[in-house]
Amino acid sequence: MGGEIWVYPFSEGSAEMRELLGNKGANLAEMTHVLAPDRVPDGFTVTTTACVEYMRSGEVPDGFDEQVAEGVAQLESAVGKRFGDPDDPLLLSVRSGAPVSMPGMLDTVLNLGLNDGTVAGLAAGSGNPRFAWDSRRRLVQMFSEVVEGVPAAEFETALTEARENAGVELDRDLDADEVRALVARFLEINERHTGHAFPDDPHEQLRRAIRAVFDSWKNERAVTYRRLNGIPDHLGTAVTVQRMVFGNLGQTSGSGVAFTRDPSDGAPGADGDFLLDAQGEDVVAGVRNTEDLDGLAARMPEQHAELLESLDRLEKHYRDIQDVEYTIERGRLYILQTRSAKRHALAAVRFAVDAVSESLLDREGALRTIDPGSLDALLHDSFDPEDSYEELTRGVAASPGAARGAIVLSAGEAEARAAEGQDVILVRPFTSADDVGGFDAARGILTSQGGKSSHAAIVARGMGRPCVCGAAEVVVDSGGERLAIGGRELAPGDVIAIDGSTGVVTADEVHLVPPRVSDTFTQVLEWADDMRRLGVRANADTAEAARQARELGAEGIGLCRTEHMFFGSDREQLVRDMFIAGELERSRGVGESSDPGAGGEFADALGRLGELQRSDFAAILHEMRGLPVTIRLLDPPIHEFVDVESFRRDLTDAERTGNREAIERARTRLEVAAGLEETNPMLGTRGARLGLLLPGLYAMQGRAAVEAAAEVAGGGDAPRLELMLPLIAFESELESLRGLVERAIDEALEAVGATLEVTIGTMIELPRACLIAGALARRADFFSFGTNDLTQTALGLSRDDAERGFLPAYLAGALVARSPFESLDREGVGELVRIAVERGRAADASLKLGICGEHGGDPESIEFFHEVGLDYVSCSPFRVPIARVAAARAALD
Secondary structure (H helix, E strand, O other), X not given: OOOOOOEEEHHHOOHHHHHHHHHHHHHHHHXXXXXXXXXXXXXXXXXXXXXXXXXXXXXXXXXXXXXXXHHHHHHHHHHOOEEOOOOOEEOEEEEEEOOOOOOOOOOEEEEEOOOHHHHHXXXXXXXXXXXXXXXXXXXXXXXXXXXXXXXXHHHHHHHHHHHHHHOOOOHHHOOHHHHHHHHHHHHHHHHHHHOOOOOOOHHXXXXXXXXXXXXXXXXXXXXXXXXXXXXXXXXXXEEEEEEOOOOOOOOOOEEEEEEOOOOOOOOOXXXXXXXXXXXXXXXHHOOOOOEEHHHHHHHOHHHHHHHHHHHHHHHHHHOOOEEEEEEEEOOEEEEEEEEEOOOOHHHHHHHHHHHHHOOOOOXXXXXXXXXXXXXXXXXXXXXXXXXXXXXXXXXXXEEOOEEEEEEEOOHHHHHHHHHOOOOEEEEEOOOOHHHHHHHHHOOEEEEOOOOOOOHHHHHHHHHOOOEEEOOOOEEEOOOOOOEEEOOEEEOOOOEEEEEOOOXXXXXXXXXEEOOOOOHHHHHHHHHHHHHOOOEEEEEOXXXXXXXXXXXXXXXXXXXXXXXXXXXXXXXXHHHHHHHHHXXXXXXXXXXXXXXXXXXXXXXXXXXXXXHHHHHHHHHHHHHHOOOEEEEEOOOOOHHHOOOHHHHHHHHHHHHHHOOHHHHHHHHHHHHHHHHXXXXXXXXXOOOHHHHHHOHHHHHHHHHHHHHHHHHHHHOOOOOEEEEEEOOOOOHHHHHHHHHHHHHHHHHHHHHHOOOOOEEEEEEEOOHHHHHOHHHHHOOOOEEEEOHHHHHHHHHOOOHHHHHHOOHHHXXXXXXXXXXXXXXXXXXXXXXXXXXXXXXXXXXXXXXXEEEOOHHHHOHHHHHHHHHHOOXXXXXXXXXXXXXXXXXXXXXXX
C-alpha cells in the first residue's frame, strides 16, 4: 500500500470526495473554489483510509509520515511561514472529519507548534504577549487531555484557582504574567501524570495529535453516538490540518458559528452566535454566553456584511442550510468550516418548502434534504395553551418541543433513571460530548450556558430532543446536589418542564398536548405521496388509534391485534374463563361450538367476547371510512392471560370460604391453568395452533368481524375487511383455518342478509413460512410480514431477553450496528423476506404483500421493503408521516 495517497491539499479535493476526505475535508476543499481567494485558511486533509489502516494494524501506513511532512512543507511555502520558526511561527490545528457529521464526538487539538521559543516569536509578531501565552496554555491543555489522557478536571481546577487569585471572573481577564504562570502549572500537571516533559518539537506534536484523532474514532462517546445514529463503525475519520487563524487577538477579533437559516424553525435569514476576543472552541463549548449576529453587526459592520455574503454563496452552492464556523482575525474574516446544518425537523420541513418556492431546489431535491427519521420530532408535545404557570426563567429556544420530567444533573443519572422508566430532564451548566448517552435517555435538556450553536443545542436538534440553552438563572452548586432556577431552590428529582420552542422553564404542573401537522409539513407530505410507490397503513387496535392514523395520512390499517382488545380487568377475566372452559371441553372431548345457544361455559364466554369484538371492530371500521382494515385473529401466548399464580390465589380464597364446590372448581381451574403452562410460550400454543385447538375461537372472531362490517355498511360506509391468520408454518394449517373462517363468514352473512367481500391472508413470521411461500400463496389472498417475530425466530432469540441481556453489550461492542428489532437485519431476516416475495409472486403474480412489524416505520427498513417490491408498509399511527416521506425517499433513491 506504499504507493497510496494518504494526504490531499485542500486545493486538490472536492465535495465529491466526502468518503475519502471526510465531511470537513471535502467541504474545506470545495470552499476554496466557491469563496473569495484567501477566505479559507490553507491546509491539507489526511484520508479516512489512513485511519482505517491505522485501526487495523495499530500503525500508520507506509509513507504516511513522509506525506504529512510534505503537506506541511507545501503549506509553509503557500503562507510564507515555517512550522516551528522561533521568530514568526506557523501554527496548525488538527481536527477530525468523519464522512458523516458527528458534532463534538471526535477530538481536536489547536495551536500546534508552540513551545517556549515559538511563543516568544508569536508574542513579538502579534504585539500581544497575553494572546501568545494564552494560545500556549490552550495547546498544553488540549494536547494533554486529548493526546496524553490527563484528566480535564486538573486543568479546570488550576484555571479556577488562577481566576480566584487574580480576582477576576473570566479566563480572558487574566493578564500575560498570570497566564504565563498558569502555563507553567499546566506543564507541571502534564509531567506529573505522564512522567515526561511536554513535547516541544512541533513535528512530534503534529504526529501525535493526528494519531490521537484517529484513536478518538473508538472513544466511548463516539461509539455511543454512532450506535444511536446508525453510523457504521468501519468508516473511520479523516483529519484536517489547517493554518491557525486567531479570534482572540483583542477587540477587532472574534469567533462564531452562523447558520444560513434558523436551525430551530427554518426561518429565513442568517442566525448564529459570536464571541468577541475568543477562539472557536469557546463558542461551541458554551462556557461563555454569546452575542447573536446583530451584536457582530454593531461591532464590525463590514465583517458582518462579508459574512452574510459568504453565507448566501455557500447556501446557494450546497443548496441546503449551512452551519458555518468563522473567525475574524484583526478585522479579516475567515471561513473555517461549512456543513449541512443539524436542524430540527421543523426547520427541515420549512426549508424544503421555502427552497422550492425560491427556486433553489425542485421538489425531489427538497425532499432529499429531509431525514425521514427526524420527522418524529414534529410529533413532540407542547405546553397546553389553556394552562397557566409561573415562568421560572427563559433561555434560548434551542430545539423545539416540550418535555416534563425529574431533574437529573449528570448523563449517567439520566441513563440510570430512564432505564427504570422515569421521565427526566438533564440539567447542566453546559454539556460535552461525553453526555451523549444522557441526551438519548432524557426527555429534554436544559443548560445555563451556551446558545443555538452550543454542543447541547446541536446534539439535541440532531436527536429531536427539546432543549433550552443559555438560561443564565439556572445555577447548579459545585457539589451537584442542589440547584436554583430563577432564584427558586430545587433539588435533583424535582419535576420541571421546559419548552424548547419558547425557551420557557417552569416547575408548575403543565399538561403536554400532542402536536398538529403544520401547513408546511402537509405540503411536504403531499409531495411525498406523489412520489412514493409504497402504500402506508397503520397498526391500530382501537377506534381512537384508527382516527389518529387516518388523520396522519394512513391509507388503511395493516394490523389490528385482536388480543390487545382484551386487555383490561373485566375483559382479561372473560378471556381467562374462555381459555379454561375451552381447555376443559377439549380435554373431555366435548365439541367446541362457537354458538352461544349451544350452551356450556366455553360457548357462553365466546358469545360475550364476540359481542365485544363486534362492537370494537365496528368502531374501527367506521373510523377508517372504507379504507382497508386487516384484522389479525387472536395470537397471544396463552400465559399473557392465563397466569397460574392468579389461579393459586383463587384457590386460596376459595379455601378460606370453606365452600367445597367453590374449592373443587378453583382446584380444577388451577390444574387446567398449570397444564397450559409452557417452557417457551412465545414458540408455543399461539396463533394458528391456538385456532386449531379451539376452532370456535377463530369462528367467533370471523363472525364478529363480518357482523361489524355489515353494520358499518348499513350506515353508508363500504368497509374493506381483511382477515389475517397468524403464525402459519404449514400449508395444511392455512388450508384448515381458512376453511373454518370461510364457513363462519358465510354463516354470518346469511344471518345478517348481507353481501360482503372478505379477503383472507396470512402473516408471514416464521422462516418455514418464507420458504414455502409459493404453496401458501395458493391459499392466501395476501401476505403481511410480521417482522418482529420473524426476527426472533430467524435469529433464535427472545426480544425481551435480548434487550435486557446481551443486546446492549453487542451494540456497545459494535458486534451489531443497530438493534435488529429497530432496523431490519437485511442479510438474514431481509433475505427471508426476499425469498418469500419471489416465491409468493411466482405462484400468484397478483399477491398483495405488506409488512406490519415495527420495522414498517423505520426509514432504512422501508428502503429495503421498497426495493424487494412490497405493496405497503404498516406502522404505529404517529410514524405514518415518517413512513410516507421515507417511502418517497426510497422511490427517489
